Amino acid sequence: MTLLKQLLLLLSLLFCAYIEEAMAKDSGTVDLQIKPSQCVSLRQGQTCYVEVEVVWQSNELGDYCLYVQSQKSPVQCWTGRIAGNATYEAATTDDLLFVLTPANSRTVLAQAELKAAWVYQKKRNAVSWRLF
Amino acid sequence: MTISKFVTTVAALLVVGASSLSPAAFANDEDFSFYAAVSIVAGAQERIHIDPDLSSTQYMDEFWGINLDLRAQYHGFFIELPGNSQETEDGQYAGPAIGYNFYNSRHWAWDVYFANTAQEVEYRLNGPLQAYHIKRESDERAGLRLSGYFDQMLTQLTLMPNSFSDGISGLEATASARYDWQIRNVNVYIAGGVRYRSSEVWTHFYGLTEADSEQISLVAEGFEQAQRIRDYFVPYQAGSGMALSARVGFEYPLNQRWVVGGFVNVERLPSGAANSPFRDGDNVNVTSLFSLTYVF
Numbered sequence: 001m002t003l004l005k006q007l008l009l010l011l012s013l014l015f016c017a018y019i020e021e022a023m024a025k026d027s028g029t030v031d032l033q034i035k036p037s038q039c040v041s042l043r044q045g046q047t048c049y050v051e052v053e054v055v056w057q058s059n060e061l062g063d064y065c066l067y068v069q070s071q072k073s074p075v076q077c078w079t080g081r082i083a084g085n086a087t088y089e090a091a092t093t094d095d096l097l098f099v100l101t102p103a104n105s106r107t108v109l110a111q112a113e114l115k116a117a118w119v120y121q122k123k124r125n126a127v128s129w130r131l132f
Numbered sequence: 133m134t135i136s137k138f139v140t141t142v143a144a145l146l147v148v149g150a151s152s153l154s155p156a157a158f159a160n161d162e163d164f165s166f167y168a169a170v171s172i173v174a175g176a177q178e179r180i181h182i183d184p185d186l187s188s189t190q191y192m193d194e195f196w197g198i199n200l201d202l203r204a205q206y207h208g209f210f211i212e213l214p215g216n217s218q219e220t221e222d223g224q225y226a227g228p229a230i231g232y233n234f235y236n237s238r239h240w241a242w243d244v245y246f247a248n249t250a251q252e253v254e255y256r257l258n259g260p261l262q263a264y265h266i267k268r269e270s271d272e273r274a275g276l277r278l279s280g281y282f283d284q285m286l287t288q289l290t291l292m293p294n295s296f297s298d299g300i301s302g303l304e305a306t307a308s309a310r311y312d313w314q315i316r317n318v319n320v321y322i323a324g325g326v327r328y329r330s331s332e333v334w335t336h337f338y339g340l341t342e343a344d345s346e347q348i349s350l351v352a353e354g355f356e357q358a359q360r361i362r363d364y365f366v367p368y369q370a371g372s373g374m375a376l377s378a379r380v381g382f383e384y385p386l387n388q389r390w391v392v393g394g395f396v397n398v399e400r401l402p403s404g405a406a407n408s409p410f411r412d413g414d415n416v417n418v419t420s421l422f423s424l425t426y427v428f
Contacts, residue, residue, distance in 0.1 A: 040385045042319045049316040119385045119427050123165060124241065124281050130214045130226040130288065131308035131325045131377060132249070 030058045032100045032110035039090060039114055044122040050090050052114060056100050057083040063103035068096060077103055092116055168428040169201040169391075175421035180414050184355050186364050188412040201425070208233040210243070225251055227270075231277065245277040249292060249304055253337050255410055260354035264347050268337050272296045273304060286310045295333075302332030308377070323379040331404070334370035338408035342367050365409050373402025394422040 033055045039048035054066060054075075061082050065074040068088065075098075076086045090096055096114040101107055174196040181189045202213040210233060214226040227248030235242040250271040257264045275292035287309040295301055308325030340348075345367050352361035381395030399417040406415030 038387075039317075040387055041317055042383055042385050042391070046314060117388050119388055119391055120167075124236075129286060129310060130212070131310065131323050131379065132226050132288070132290065132306040132327055 030109040032056045034112040044118045052088045054086045167203045171199045171423040171425040173423045178418045243277040259351035264351045300336045302330035319383045327375045331372045338405045340368040370404035376400045391425045
């Protein structure tokens, strides 16, 4: 292998490493956390109620909006912020996805899922209650 | 329990169950289902004590324990231990049961049903010179159960004409319903029911035989009011009648495995039972229970 080829290979490897690092940095710029991450109802199919605390942090000042996946309008938007928090009263029968986007688009910057869970299955033969 | 009677009835009911096998009998999505939970329970139950002067005292008896709540079903065959609803003899009682679910429709399930419908009862009479225990055997019965499943409501009807316990015959039939609603994640429910028992069944638990009456006469020996006691504990036969129950309860899931719950149950006995010498006219039983349950 000539010196030129070796140099080109080295440059290619360096370029790939740079791109990979840049992508990783980009995807890790926004962090979104919810608490709790699970909502438990007594029986499968029941509406589950929980107050969800949402906290997000970015490494860039910007305009952001928080959406719940199933809804068109945002839960809350922030202007010129690097971090934020919100409270959301969830009432759901299914898993619920929280999504942070730029204010001017629906590009997903970060997401977190509230899992719907239950104690008793809906199946008829799982019912064990008796008065007599 | 009369073994021959038991065998005959089981055979008869199995024939009924087997002859009813049809695609509908296997309408459940899965062949096997299993539910098990263990609860730590604590509560209080109203009890009655009759003093030697024949005055009765009602008091709340605290209790606690560990309950296993189990239901397993393979195809149509099932076994049930109702756990939290299991109480002592004076309260509403839901005992272990086995059965066969032979027909299902959209809302209703029909079962051939064998259940322990009443626990053993023991009355203890303490005299100055001797004591006497009266034991009444538990009641195991066979019959049919119809369960209705609706959005927020569960209903159950049972008809239990066959008893396998010695000395008990007669009929028992029940009808009950439970309605649930949610206050956020708390499930609140009200339930009510009636339990009809024929004279033979009430008499088994609340009646007094000639032999018992004679024994009590001996136990009364030494009491100042021995004659009054003898006059009070005369042979007694209870008539048929209905016990009424009402219950308010709640259940709240702490997480996917742990549930806290509780209820207050009021039962009103029919006059045939309430007028028994063992009850002294008291016809109301109150039971309250608090539970912490782990669901497997």
